[in-house]
Amino acid sequence: MTNGPRRAAAVLGGLALLAALQPPPAAAADPPAPAGGIAWAECPPELLDLIPGDDHLYDCATLDVPRDHADPGGPETAIDLVRRRAADPDRRIGPLVLASGGPGVPGAVHAAYAPSLFQQEVLDRFDLVGYNPRGWRADCFDSAEQEQELLARLDPAPLGGDGVEQALAAHRELGEACARNEGELLPHLSSTAAAHDLDLVRAALGEERLNFFGMSQAGLIGTVYADLYPERVRALVLDSPVDATRRTTRPLEYDRARAQGHEEALGAALELCAEAGDRCPFGGGDPRAAMTEIRDRLYQGPVEMPDGEVVTLGKLVTELRSALGVMPALSPVPLDGVFQRLAELHGQAGGPPSGAPGPGGGAGAAAYPTDNRSAFYGINCADRPYPADQGEVEPAARQWEQEYPVFGRAQAYEQFPACASWPAPPESPYPGPSEPRTEEPPLVLSNRHDAPTPPAFAERMAGALDGRLIVVEDAFGHGALGTSRCADDAVTAYLTRLQAPPEESVCAPDDAPWPEGSA
Numbered sequence: 001m002t003n004g005p006r007r008a009a010a011v012l013g014g015l016a017l018l019a020a021l022q023p024p025p026a027a028a029a030d031p032p033a034p035a036g037g038i039a040w041a042e043c044p045p046e047l048l049d050l051i052p053g054d055d056h057l058y059d060c061a062t063l064d065v066p067r068d069h070a071d072p073g074g075p076e077t078a079i080d081l082v083r084r085r086a087a088d089p090d091r092r093i094g095p096l097v098l099a100s101g102g103p104g105v106p107g108a109v110h111a112a113y114a115p116s117l118f119q120q121e122v123l124d125r126f127d128l129v130g131y132n133p134r135g136w137r138a139d140c141f142d143s144a145e146q147e148q149e150l151l152a153r154l155d156p157a158p159l160g161g162d163g164v165e166q167a168l169a170a171h172r173e174l175g176e177a178c179a180r181n182e183g184e185l186l187p188h189l190s191s192t193a194a195a196h197d198l199d200l201v202r203a204a205l206g207e208e209r210l211n212f213f214g215m216s217q218a219g220l221i222g223t224v225y226a227d228l229y230p231e232r233v234r235a236l237v238l239d240s241p242v243d244a245t246r247r248t249t250r251p252l253e254y255d256r257a258r259a260q261g262h263e264e265a266l267g268a269a270l271e272l273c274a275e276a277g278d279r280c281p282f283g284g285g286d287p288r289a290a291m292t293e294i295r296d297r298l299y300q301g302p303v304e305m306p307d308g309e310v311v312t313l314g315k316l317v318t319e320l321r322s323a324l325g326v327m328p329a330l331s332p333v334p335l336d337g338v339f340q341r342l343a344e345l346h347g348q349a350g351g352p353p354s355g356a357p358g359p360g361g362g363a364g365a366a367a368y369p370t371d372n373r374s375a376f377y378g379i380n381c382a383d384r385p386y387p388a389d390q391g392e393v394e395p396a397a398r399q400w401e402q403e404y405p406v407f408g409r410a411q412a413y414e415q416f417p418a419c420a421s422w423p424a425p426p427e428s429p430y431p432g433p434s435e436p437r438t439e440e441p442p443l444v445l446s447n448r449h450d451a452p453t454p455p456a457f458a459e460r461m462a463g464a465l466d467g468r469l470i471v472v473e474d475a476f477g478h479g480a481l482g483t484s485r486c487a488d489d490a491v492t493a494y495l496t497r498l499q500a501p502p503e504e505s506v507c508a509p510d511d512a513p514w515p516e517g518s519a
Contacts, residue, residue, distance in 0.1 A: 037204055037205075037206060038061045038063060038081065038204045038205065039061055040059040040060070040061050040083060041059060041060060041061060042059060042060070043055075043058050043059055043060040043082065044060070051112050052115075053115070054084070054087075054115070057084050057085045057087065058082065058083065058084050058085075058111070058112075059082075059083050059085070060080070060081065060082050060083070061080075061081045061083070062078050062079065062080055062081070063078070063079045063081060063200065063201060063204055064076040064077070064078055064079075065077060065078075065079055065134070065196075065197045065200050067184070067185065067188050068187075068188050069188075069193060069196045075184070077134050077137075077185060077188070078137060079131065079132065079133070079134060079197055079200075079201065080106065080108070080132040080136065080137070081129055081130065081131060081132070081201070082106075082107070082108040082111045082112070082129070082130040082132075083095075083111065083127055083128070083129045083130070084111050084112075084114050084123075084127070084128040084129075084130075085127050086123075086124060086125055086126055086127050087120075087123050087124045088124035088125060091124060091125050092125055092126070092127070093125045093126055093211075093495075093496065094126065094127070094205075094207055094211060094234075095126065095127040095128075095129045095205045095207060095211065096122070096126040096127070096128050096129065096211040096212070096213060096235075096495065097129045097131050097198065097201060097202070097205075097210065097211065097212050097213070098110035098111055098114075098128055098129065098130050098131060098213045098214075099130075099131045099133060099212070099213070099214045099215070099218030099221055099222070100130075100215055100216070100218055101214070101215045101216030101217035101218040101219070102216070102217055102218075102372070102375065102376055102379075103133070103135070103217045103218075103375055103376055103379035103380060104135075104136065104372035104373065104374075104375035104376040104379070105372075106130065106132040106136055107129075107130035107131040107132050107133070107218070108130035108132060109130070110128070110130055110213070110215070111128050111129065111130030112130070113329075113330055114128045116329050116330055116482055117329050117481050117482040118481070118482070118488075118491075118492075119488050119489070119491075119492045121492050121496055122491070122492055122495055122496065125496055126211065126495070129201075129205070131198065131201060133194045133197065133218070133221060133379075134185075134188070134189060134193060134194055134197055135185070135189045135194075135372075135374075135375040135378050135379050136372055136375050138178075138182050138185060138189075138372065138374040138375050138378055139181060139182070139374050140174065140177045140178035140180075140181050140182055140374040140377075140378075141177055141181065141374070142177075142181070146177070147373070150170060150173060150174060150177065151373060153166065153167070153170035153173075154167060154170050154171060154174070154413075155167045155170075155312075155314050155413070156314035156315075156317055156318050156410045156413060156414070157312075157313045157314040157317050157409045157410040157413060158314070158413065159299065159313060164394055167413060167417065168390050168393065168417050171390070171417035171418040171420075171421060172390070172421045174377065174418055175418060175421050175422050175423050176423070178374065178377065178378060178422075178423065179423035179424070182374065182378065183423065183424075185378070186378055186381075186382070186422075186423065186424035187382070187424045187427070188382075189375075189378045189379045189382040190379075190382040190383050190426065190429075190430070191217075191220045191221050191224050191248075191379070191382075191383050191430060192224050192228075192430055193382075194221045194224075194379075195221050195222075195224035195225040195227075195228055195229075196228070198210070198212070198221060198222075198225050199225065199228070199229055199232065202232065208232070209232050209233060209234035210225070210229075210232055210233055210234060210236075211234050211235045211495065212225065212233070212235070212236050212237070213237045213239065213481075214236075214237070214238055214239070214241070215238075215239045215240055215241075215479055215481075216239070216240050216241065216242060216452065216453055216478065216479075217242050217379075219238035219239070219240070219241030219242060219244075219461070220241070220242050220244050220247065220248070220383070220430075222236050222238055222442075223238070223241070223244045223433055223461065223465065224244075224430055226433070226438050226442065226465065227430075227433060227434055230437060230438045230439075231439075233438040233439070233440070234439075234440070234498075235440060235443075235494060235495050235498065236438060236440075236442040236443070236465075236467075237442070237443045237444075237445070237491060237494065237495070238442060238443070238444045238445070238458070238461060238467075239445045239446075239479055239480055239481050240445065240446055240447065240450050240452070240453045240457075240458065240478055240479050240480060241444060241446075241453060241457060241458055241461045242254075242453055242457060243257065243453075243456075243457040243460050243461065244430065244432055244433060244461060244464070245431070245432030245433070245460070245464065246460075247383065247384060248383050248384060248385075248429045248430040248431070248432065249385070249429055249430075249431060249432060251384035251385065251386050251415075251416075251419075252386070252387075252396060252416070254384075255411050255412065255414065255415070255416065256400055256403075256404075256408075256411070257454070257456065257457070258411055258452065258453075258454075259400050259403070259404040259407045259408045259410075259411035259412075260403075260404055260454070261450070261451050261452065261453070261454030261456075261457075262320075262321060262324065262404070262406070262407040262411070262451040262452070263404040263405075263406060263407050263408075264449070264451075264454065265324050265449045265450070265451035265454070265476065266291075266320060266324065266406060266407075266451070267288070268448075268449045268476070269324070269335055269338060269339075269449070269476065269514075270283070270287040270288050270291060272335070272513065272514050273287040273339055274286065274287050274288070276514075280339055281339055281340055281343040282339040282340070282342045282343040282346065283342075283343075283346075287339075287342075290342070290346050291342065291406070292405070293346065293349060294316070294342065294345055294346055294349050295313070295405050295406055297349040298311070298312065298313040298316060298349075299313060303345060303348050303349055304348070305344065305345070305348055306348070311345060313409070313410075314410065316345070317406065317407060317409075317410040318410075319341065320338065320406070320407075321407070321410070321451070321452075323335075323337065323338050324338075324449075324451035324452075324476065324477070324478075325451055325452045325477070325478045326477050326478065327477060327478055327479040328447070328475065328476065328477035328478075328479065328482075328483045329479060329481060329482025329483050330482075332511075333476040333477040333513065335476070335513065335514045336514070377415070377418050377419075377422075380415045380418075380419060381415070381418060381419040381422040381424070381425065381426070382424065382426055383426060383429065383430065384415065384419060384426065384429070385425070385426050385429050386415070386416055386419040386420050387420060388420055388421070388425060389420055390417055390420045390421055392416075392420070393412055393413065393416050393417050393420060394412075396412045396416065397409045397412035397413060400412050432464065433461075433464040433465050437465070437466050438465075440494075440498050440500065441465070441466055441467045441468050441500050442462075442465045442466075442467035442468070443467060443468050443470070443490070443491065443494045443500065443501070444458045444461055444462040444465070444467045444468065444469045444470070445458065445469075445470050445471075445472070445480040445481060445487060445491070446458035446459075446469070446470075446471050446472070446480055447471070447472045447475035447476060447477055447478070447479070447480050447483070447509075448471055448472060448473050448474055448475055449474070449475060449476040449477075449513070450475075450476075450477065450478055450479075450480075451476075451478065452478050453478065455471055458471070462503075462504075468494075468500045468501050468502070468503055468504070468505070469503070469504045469505070470486075470487050470490055470501060470504075470505045470506075470507055471504075471505070471506050471507070472484045472486075472487055472506075472507050472508070472509050473506050473507065473508055473509070474508070474509060474512075474513055475509040475513060476513045483509050483510060483511075484507045484508060484509050484510055485510055486505075486507030486508060487507045490505065490507075
């Protein structure tokens, strides 16, 4: 790992400026591209100042694409691109388009952090093009203050009749705000539309065939692209992908599987704690029992910490999801911090409830500073045909919390309440991968204890796409690239030489998930 957590947050925050800043004119050495191409220009200085080294290799561009691909001559929307040019242009293979997922996280993240993620041969031989999918510039709100206030009312795990109704009402208000400020764009935010955009990016780059790396939800864009344009795919890498078919055809089944993934990842972390005995500060030898006590106590009401902080069920679940969803190549999964936080909370859980349970760290407390919540809800609701009835949310939450006691309720309230009342529901959801196949088998990666997209998702996608699967054993966090020399070697061989590994491989992580003696 070459960048620490603070540096990561700083760079990611700087990337958010891309939506508002126009790049200065191109330097004389890099003239505008011909019509139909891409006019690369110097990136905004606010971004270049934050890229850790090699900033002379970066440039930026904007590509206009049809807002509605059924009306190619109609209004347009913008796609932002950030390119890290090949370090060895004499050996250059071509561009590798990168997308980061979320939805709502710009592909510029992977371009900026490329040296922490890809091996040098990939950096030498590919232009790494961060692709910010349509909707990344979306803004549903009249002001930053309105956004902050409304997102704070999206309680991740509301309890009690009043809490539930307040959360549902806030989600309805969110949909109204998006209809008011982004109503013309909302019907055109599906991953299918983004896949068509991706083909326009390929053509504008002057390439006959596409090299694509997609992480998490962005893997869905790559999957759809491979369905629509299989003959135009050279190489396709999906890191920690979503389960495309369930996500877009059976969203409640998909969400339930996500709750299970988080519960299993937390369980694996608690098992490490139990094995460590006195070296783990949490649980007194039985961390699972202590976690159950915390969960049961938070269902009674908030816990007040010694410094006056009030912790609700929603706030704790948000913290745990953020910690377990860290990209480990950029910042270590903070299991030490998780165990210490739980130990402190467990120490205070014996007291009476502290006041009325209010919103507990709502959607605004995202893991990544560039996580655009307008895009998050807009793209999710464009892709996922939830029942159009908010009255079904709370029954799902009650069922799932019985099965997955820590994360079940919060998962039911993540997207379902917004999409159940969304002003632009999906019209024709993507049905899932189909024939024909790409010429080369896609490469699919996963960490064994990935919480947001558990390895079962990667296994299903590798099977559906006739791909090759690599699982990094014992690894926590979201994103396998850059965490295992074994897996990274396979990615490099695949991208540079189209050399695919066996159908299923297991790799060891470079670093232990929780080094001995770290607690």
